[in-house]
Amino acid sequence: MKNKLLYFFLSFLMAILFLNPIVEAESKRLVIDLSGKDTNQINASQYINYTIQPGDTLYKLALQYGTTIGQLMSLNNIQFSLIYPGQVLKIPYAAREGIIYTVKPGDSLYFISLRYKISIDSIKKANNLSSDLIFVGQQLVIPLAGDYSGENNSGKGEENSYKALRGKVNISNKTRNSSLVSQEAEVEKSTFPLFEYGEKEEFIVNEIIVKYKAVINSQSLVEFEEKEELMNISSVNSPEGRIVKYQIPEGVDPLELAAEYKEKEEVLWAEPNYIYYPTAIPQDQYYNQYQWDMVNINMEAAWDITKGDRFVIVAVLDTGIIPNHPDLKANLLPGVDFVGGSKSASTRSYIITDNDPTDETPQAQGGSHGTHVAGIIGAVTNNQIGVAGVNWQVKILPIRALTRFGGTSWDIAEGIYYAIDQGVDIINMSFGGNYDSYYQREAIRDAVASGITIIAATGNENSAVYYPAAYPETIAVAAVGRNNSKTAYSNYGPEVDIAAPGGNYGESILSTWGYYQDGYTIPNYAGMVGTSMAAPHVSGVAALLVASGVNDPKEIRARLLNNARDLGREGRDEYYGYGLLDAYGALLNKKIEKPYVFAAVKRANSLEARSEITRAAEDGSFLLERVPEDADYLIAWFDSNNNKLIDGGDYYGELRNNSNLTNITINLSYLSRDFQVPYYQLSK
Structure with missing residues (x-):
């Protein structure tokens, strides 16, 4: 009872301090009759019903909704400013035409005025603000051009005409001023010779x-x-x-x-x-022509943050390796072979009878699966030959635990324990089966308990998720094609955690490859398809996270899944898990959201916003309701570092505005961090 009396007393005191029935309110849709003497008389037909929350006062509500305490009291027949949680009040809205803006963290009247190209005084007058103080959650009316001040038509001839524009935005993930051409259908069955580029201007x-x-x-x-x-x-x-x-x-x-x-x-x-080519866009021979997968998972932006670290170790449990591949050997550690028979060795005693992880698969049987997987994770990159790996600097530990025709749970488990004893950071497992092996699961649990992150492919049968991907300790990776849709072969189910490029016919994943012939290994390149290709993309990004200081498997999992780009049904689903792998988002620990869209005038390094600023919808669509005819460009922008500058690390796109503009699509590209000066500044 004492608390309630205290609450009423404080509310009454606030009313005495802040009651101001003379101030004219012009908020969202409030209609005020200014002809009479009582400025609190309002048209009560335009209002909302608001339920009082703990901490609310009439003063706070008046500020938030751009009205006055007197008008609130008049509309609700309140004699005193006594309100209580649960009470329902009528909140008037203004008839004045304008944009309704909710104040966000970091906002100021100055920035809002720049955003909408209107003076601070006009905003203050429209919202009855006596100071520049605003608070998060407050709703402001942003007057349209010419309201209150007449600043946009005084002495400037006729007023601008306006039009509404609809369109879509598309984030390409390519760095600005670089290119990626379509992959040819023949890639899947082609091989590629080695080649070197010439020198470039500095x-x-x-x-x-x-x-x-x-x-x-x-x-x-x-x-x-x-x-x-x-x-x-x-x-x-x-x-x-x-x-x-x-x-x-x-x-x-x-x-x-x-x-x-x-x-x-x-x-x-x-x-x-x-001149930056930039180093974050690799100069490898086939990158621009064929490696769409790296673009789809946002690698160019990620490489602007880190390109990896040679002290990070990724174990590839697979069919072995082509050890003399020129685009891979510099990133390889000495490996071992655990495939059965005389080549089997116990990691407990380290009596390893075979320290040669060479993949002896002939070309007729598909060549080296393990070499292809390893190249996705860490092909030597920016060396002007071949392909780019997710990591430019990394150490790959090849562990031969299966052949082209499969491997046993024993060999696989022994390979896992060997990886544990070697202190690896990541284990990639691009294989699977229908059976739950105790030994394999035990080994996986021990690996995770040792601080190792394990990534596994879900399988290629368009059926239930295979083991070991079905174990909760692993990160289960499904496959998508170039259009980021589920492939026909990718296994699915509630165990799927994330999706990554696995390719389809005519849009395969290009990587290092090779085969065994007449006692020799033949290094080359080839396109392959499958969840086996999807998993190493995730392993590679996990290695980048380790290189950036994120070591705990739980945190790595959270970074990968929480910042994935949602695909399919909203939220987690059985086809894509949490969505498409986003390397840049994982490193930023920030989900790459839909960009802001606005019309602007470009003046050298400055952009003057001339319309409302709106965020594109989830499907990429947008609507600008009032675009003036003198706005030169339509701008789309995602501010990755929240510094309110269009600068390195952001996504940016522009489209010239003209009267014949139809079927509007604004393509955004990544702005390289190598450029230290802001590309543009937003100004009034």
Whole structure:
């Protein structure tokens, strides 16, 4: 009883302190009759019913809904400001046309004003704000252009005309200014020779970039430029000072000029305009032409964060390896063979009779499955030959535990224990069967207890998930094709955790490969299809997580599954698990969501938002209700680091706006982190 009396007393006190019946409220759909003397008289036909929550006060509700305490009291016939949890109040809405915006963490009136290209004063006036203070969850009316201030048509001729635009966005996962062409149907049955690329230019021959200290004035800047005959191509302001890209006179060495500029007192740094191909897009021969799988799982963005670590060890329990493959051997550790007969060895005593994990599968029987799997995880990358692996730097421990025709649970379990004793971080198991083996499951449990993450393929029979993927201790990987849809062969069920590219006919997964012939191993490349190809994509990303400092199997699992891109039915399902593997999302520990879309005017390195900013729907569709005719571009943008700059690490796409625009699709690409200066700044 005392608490209730205290609550009523405090509410009454708040009413005395904040009651202000004279302030004109113009909130969401509130209609106010300003002709009378009583400004609290309202049209009560436009309101919502609101149930009071603990902590609510009339003052808070008035702020949140852009009205006044007096109007709330008048509409609800309240004599005093006594409200209580569970009470239902009528909340008036404003008739003024505008956008309803809910304040989010990190918002300020300044940023909101930039977003909607309207003055702070206009927002404050529309919402009866006496200060710049706003709070998370507060709903603001954003007046349309010209409301309150007349700033968009005063002295500027006729007012803009507006149109509504619908369209879709598509995130391509490709780095901006790079390309990936369609894979040919013949890849699945083709092999590829080794080839080397030539050298590439290091920087633009007639440009430098300079960052000045904040203290430099415009006159000094002009003098610098005139003295060196520099042409200002583009510039951007940062808190530490202005960054300028210059065109330099013909014949001047960019390296020498940059070195000279570094010595100037007013300069923070200077450098040539380096060319990035970028290193996060590998220069391997077949990458751009065939490796769609790496793009689909967002590897280019992931490689901008980490390319792996040579101290991370991934055990590949498989058919063995082609040890002399030029695109793989630098990343291989000495392996062992546990296939039965005289080659079997007990890891307990380490009497290993065969330290040769060579895969002796002839070409007629399909060649080396294990070599193909290993190449997906860690082919030597950016060496200008062959293919790219998920990890550019990694150590692969080849453990031959089965042949092309299969392997026993004994050999597999022994291989697992050997991997445990060698201190591996990840075990990849691209095989499976219908039977639950105690020994195999025990070995898997011991491996996980030792801090090892185990990834397994679900199987290729379009039936129930195979073991060992069916064990809860493993991460079970299903397969999708190039269009990110379930393949016809991929096994399914409640055990599926995640999906990754496994390929289909005509869109196979290209990797290292080879075969055994007349006592020799023949290294080459080939396309293969199956959940066996899907699993090593996940193993490779798990290894990248270890390289970035995430070691615990539970945390690795959470990073992979929680940040996967949802496919199929919303949430986890039996075909895709939690969705498509997203390497970048896993490393960021952030789900890559649908981008924001808005219309803008582009001015050098600045984008002026000229419409509402809306997030695309789950299917990629969007609607911009008021796009002015003078908006040059339609912009789609995902801010990966939440710094409100369009910069490296983000996804960005633009489309020229014109009167004939139909069937709108904005394609977003990844912005390389190698570019240290923001691509664009949002401004008013």
